[in-house]
Amino acid sequence: MSEASSRKLSEDLLRPLLETSWRFYALVAFLGSIVLMGLVTWAYQMFNGFGVTGINNPIFWAFYITNFVFWIGISHAGTLISAILRLVNAGWRRPVTRCAEVITAFALMIGAMFPLIHLGRPWLFFWLMPYPNSRQIWPNFRSPLVWDFFAISTYLTGSVLFLVLPMIPDFALVRDRTTGWRHRVYGTLALGWQGTTKQWHRLETAMQIMAIAIIPVAVSVHTIVSFDFSMAVVPGWHSTIFGPYFVAGAIFSGIAALIIAMAALRKVLHLEDYLHPVHFQNLGKLLLMMSLLWAYFVFSERLTSWYGNGTSEMAVFWALQRGSYAPLYWTMVICNFVIPFPILALRQTRTIAGCVTASCFVVVGMWLERFLIVVPSLGHKYLPYSWGPYRPSPVEIMIMISTFAAMALLYTLFSKFVPIISIWELKVGEHPFPAETPAEIKEHPLWQVRP
Amino acid sequence: MTAIYALYSEPADVQKAVDNLRAAGVPEREIVVISGEPIEEYEFSHRDKASWLYWIASAGGIAGLTFGTWLTRMTELAWPLQTGNMPIVSWWPNLIVMFELTMLGGILATVVALFITAKIPSREPKLYDPAVTDGRILVGVQNPSGATLPAVERALTIGGGAELKRS
Numbered sequence: 001m002s003e004a005s006s007r008k009l010s011e012d013l014l015r016p017l018l019e020t021s022w023r024f025y026a027l028v029a030f031l032g033s034i035v036l037m038g039l040v041t042w043a044y045q046m047f048n049g050f051g052v053t054g055i056n057n058p059i060f061w062a063f064y065i066t067n068f069v070f071w072i073g074i075s076h077a078g079t080l081i082s083a084i085l086r087l088v089n090a091g092w093r094r095p096v097t098r099c100a101e102v103i104t105a106f107a108l109m110i111g112a113m114f115p116l117i118h119l120g121r122p123w124l125f126f127w128l129m130p131y132p133n134s135r136q137i138w139p140n141f142r143s144p145l146v147w148d149f150f151a152i153s154t155y156l157t158g159s160v161l162f163l164v165l166p167m168i169p170d171f172a173l174v175r176d177r178t179t180g181w182r183h184r185v186y187g188t189l190a191l192g193w194q195g196t197t198k199q200w201h202r203l204e205t206a207m208q209i210m211a212i213a214i215i216p217v218a219v220s221v222h223t224i225v226s227f228d229f230s231m232a233v234v235p236g237w238h239s240t241i242f243g244p245y246f247v248a249g250a251i252f253s254g255i256a257a258l259i260i261a262m263a264a265l266r267k268v269l270h271l272e273d274y275l276h277p278v279h280f281q282n283l284g285k286l287l288l289m290m291s292l293l294w295a296y297f298v299f300s301e302r303l304t305s306w307y308g309n310g311t312s313e314m315a316v317f318w319a320l321q322r323g324s325y326a327p328l329y330w331t332m333v334i335c336n337f338v339i340p341f342p343i344l345a346l347r348q349t350r351t352i353a354g355c356v357t358a359s360c361f362v363v364v365g366m367w368l369e370r371f372l373i374v375v376p377s378l379g380h381k382y383l384p385y386s387w388g389p390y391r392p393s394p395v396e397i398m399i400m401i402s403t404f405a406a407m408a409l410l411y412t413l414f415s416k417f418v419p420i421i422s423i424w425e426l427k428v429g430e431h432p433f434p435a436e437t438p439a440e441i442k443e444h445p446l447w448q449v450r451p
Numbered sequence: 452m453t454a455i456y457a458l459y460s461e462p463a464d465v466q467k468a469v470d471n472l473r474a475a476g477v478p479e480r481e482i483v484v485i486s487g488e489p490i491e492e493y494e495f496s497h498r499d500k501a502s503w504l505y506w507i508a509s510a511g512g513i514a515g516l517t518f519g520t521w522l523t524r525m526t527e528l529a530w531p532l533q534t535g536n537m538p539i540v541s542w543w544p545n546l547i548v549m550f551e552l553t554m555l556g557g558i559l560a561t562v563v564a565l566f567i568t569a570k571i572p573s574r575e576p577k578l579y580d581p582a583v584t585d586g587r588i589l590v591g592v593q594n595p596s597g598a599t600l601p602a603v604e605r606a607l608t609i610g611g612g613a614e615l616k617r618s
Contacts, residue, residue: 003460005486006586130526138526142544150551158558165562168571173487176581191572194579198499199569200489205504207564210558213508217554224547319506427488427586 008009009426013419014177016269024416031409038402042117045395054393058386059378063396067403069370070253071111072152072225073246077254078104079159080218081286083211092282094429095274099265100258100420101163106410107257108156110403115148117399144227151217151224158214165206168193169424180307208350222250229373235312236305236377245297252290252336256359259283261411263356265420274421277352284355286360288344295337315380315387324389325376328368335365454578456483456591456614462493462533464609469495471606477599478594483578485589494539505511507564508557515556578618 021140045052055062078100085093116122128149139146172190175183193199226246229237239245259280266275305313321327340358343349376388414420459465472482479498490496515587523545531539566572578591595603604615 003586010584130522132526132529137530140532140534141523141526141548142537147547147551149543150548152553154555154558156556161558161562165565169488173584176584192574192577193571194577195487195583196484196488196499197484197489197496199571200496201500202502202504202565202569204489205502206561209504209508209561213554213557215563217551220547220550220554220610227547253457424488428491 006427010173010423012271013421013423013426014174014272016415017174017417017419018178018182019253020416024412025389027412028409031405031412033411034405035402038399038405041395041402043400045117045399046120046122052393053393054391054396056388056390057382058388059375059390060450061118061374061378063371063392063400064114064369066110066367066374067400068114068118069225069246069374070367071114072222073250073253073366073370074257075104075105075107075111075155075159075254076222076247076250077258078102079155079162079214080104080251081163081255081258083218086207087215091429092279094401094425095271095421096258096262096279096283097422097425098163098166098418099262099420101159102411102414102420103254103257103261104159105156105163105435106217106407107286107412108152108159110406112152112156113403114230143344144224144231145225146273147227151221155217155221158210158217160205162210162214165203165210166168166416166422169195169203170419170422173423174419181429197392206212212253222247229331234377234381235310236316236380239301239304241297241301241304245301248293249366249369252287252294253363255283255287255290255368256362259287259355259359260363263352265415269420271421274426280352280355281350284344284350284358287358288350291337291344291362298333312380312382315384316376319376319380320372325372329372332365332372334370335361336369344384352377383426388427452575452578452593452618453595454483454591454593454618455600455615456580456594456608456618457607457615458580458582458587458589459613460587461489462495462566462588464613465478465490465588465590466493466495467609468607468613469568471609472556472590472603474591475599475602475606475607477595477603481592482587483591483593485579485583485591487586490588497535504561504564508561510555511555511560514560515613516549516553519552520545522552523548543579562605580616580618 053062053064055064082093082097082100085097112344115128119125119128119289128145130141130146146406168189168191170192171186175186175190178186223243223246226242230239231240232238262275262279262283265271302317305317310401319325339361343354343358379388379390381387457468459468469482469484482498484495484498486496487582515540524540527540527545533539575618578589578593580587580589589606592599592603592607607613607615
């Protein structure tokens with residue numbers, strides 16, 4: 001890559017870090033105020049007790065656990081997709097990977113907050129950790145809730161490291177292009193990075209190993225989240241396909257979140273030269289495939305329940321199909337399949353706007369799916385005398401809204417302080433391409449930066 | 452630390468400079484090549500490719516698996532309560548914790564090994580030039596001996612095409 005191209009690329013991607021408009025402060029203030037309102041609401045819940053929520057017998061898991069499952073699902077956008085694309089050496093991944101990996105780190109942090117909120121007394125959070133109590137009794141490793149602790153902490157550790165390691169060379173780049181406090185801060189974050197051939201080899205090998213390790217961890221995390229439900233003998237939960245069903249749903253919602261985030265970054269940070277329509281088209285194809293896979297899993301799961309015709313299972317089944325939850329259920333089907341499928345299947349509509357529209361519907365549909373897994377089953381257990389409805393309280397709704405604002409706020413702040421596209425990886429993509437087939441030669445210019 | 456180096460725009464010139472330094476008798480370990488991104492297309496970037504990282508990651512994974520096996524089994528035997536009609540040491544559920552700790556061990560071992568072998572974080576003064584971030588490639592020799600200095604200078608200029616710098 002020529003020096004001029006290298007300099008232009010660095011300047012374009014460092015501009016958001018070095019120039020700040022009033023819009024940034026306005027957005028941070030707006031999102032921050034929503035997050036603050038969420039924190040105040042949480043404090044109100046802690047002070048007044050769980051009675052201020054809609055959680056009551058028999059539905060003890062509701063909005064908070066729905067949000068926990070939803071955010072853990074969203075976290076599958078980044079590290080998993082990035083690791084797969086890195087391993088198959090997909091050239092088009094380069095501008096996408098960091099945008100995706102950030103979603104994983106923040107979504108996991110937000111998702112992991114919900115069990116704490118659901119605790120009611122979050123200052124006792126350390127009871128979730130595996131350590132012996134004063135009578136030397138250890139937690140029960142046979143409980144899926146303890147599996148959650150191990151799975152989420154492993155995935156969070158791996159995802160944060162997977163995100164941070166390739167940021168080190170970019171921190172060194174920012175260090176060299178800044179002065180004053182920025183130079184000192186980024187110099188510290190760069191950890192004395194030089195860019196010797198040895199350092200590059202070690203970094204790339206480490207990333208390769210991390211990619212290999214993180215894929216099974218990502219799959220295991222959402223499988224274990226599904227075990228929270230499927231290990232319980234509750235109608236609608238006790239299913240053998242819940243593991244892959246949850247993983248497919250997680251990747252589905254994760255890709256949708258990634259498309260929305262990329263479109264926002266492209267528009268706000270003027271990254272049109274780096275995030276091309278072809279990136280959205282490729283992610284749109286993945287989203288289409290996941291929409292089909294999701295529909296297949298829903299059909300398999302529903303058919304098995306219906307064919308089995310168990311009394312309790314059918315109570316949940318009919319509550320969803322034509323009972324009190326039917327409006328939400330059919331909205332979910334429309335959002336996850338009926339609308340996205342034609343938009344993403346047709347080349348003419350698989351544009352940036354089309355992909356973003358489909359993704360917005362998918363995010364809504366997948367949140368509804370998580371809600372419809374958690375709530376109707378608890379409200380229709382084996383004995384009808386224990387059946388009951390659920391209605392979320394304003395406290396739960398406010399806390400949920402504030403987590404969406406927290407995600408947007410964290411993403412905004414991250415893209416302000418760290419290059420949201422990996423600069424050094426983009427430069428590698430500009431090197432002469434060792435193409436072996438005519439198709440590869442034809443394809444390669446698509447991934448290059450426009451002059 | 453003293454060093455002599457030159458900056459190049461083209462990787463082909465870097466390859467020539469490295470070859471010249473080798474021909475001048477400079478030991479391989481003293482030749483430093485620094486770039487803003489990895490350059491896989493040339494031989495000079497493959498000098499340090501051999502690595503133990505995969506083995507270290509595997510060893511970390513084995514350590515994690517061993518710890519996971521010990522932790523689950525020890526805690527179950529420390530207070531042998533039977534739950535859900537499962538045996539006291541229940542391998543099926545234990546496998547989940549063992550798997551997660553295996554992967555965690557592998558990931559942490561990889562990162563620690565990366566930091567040690569890549570010598571980061573470091574506060575020692577090192578051979579570096581900020582021009583590297585503009586796409587230039589640095590080739591230099593750290594602590595060149597007086598006897599080899601003229602040969603190093605000739606090797607780095609590759610026929611007068613590059614400006615020599617000292618740090």
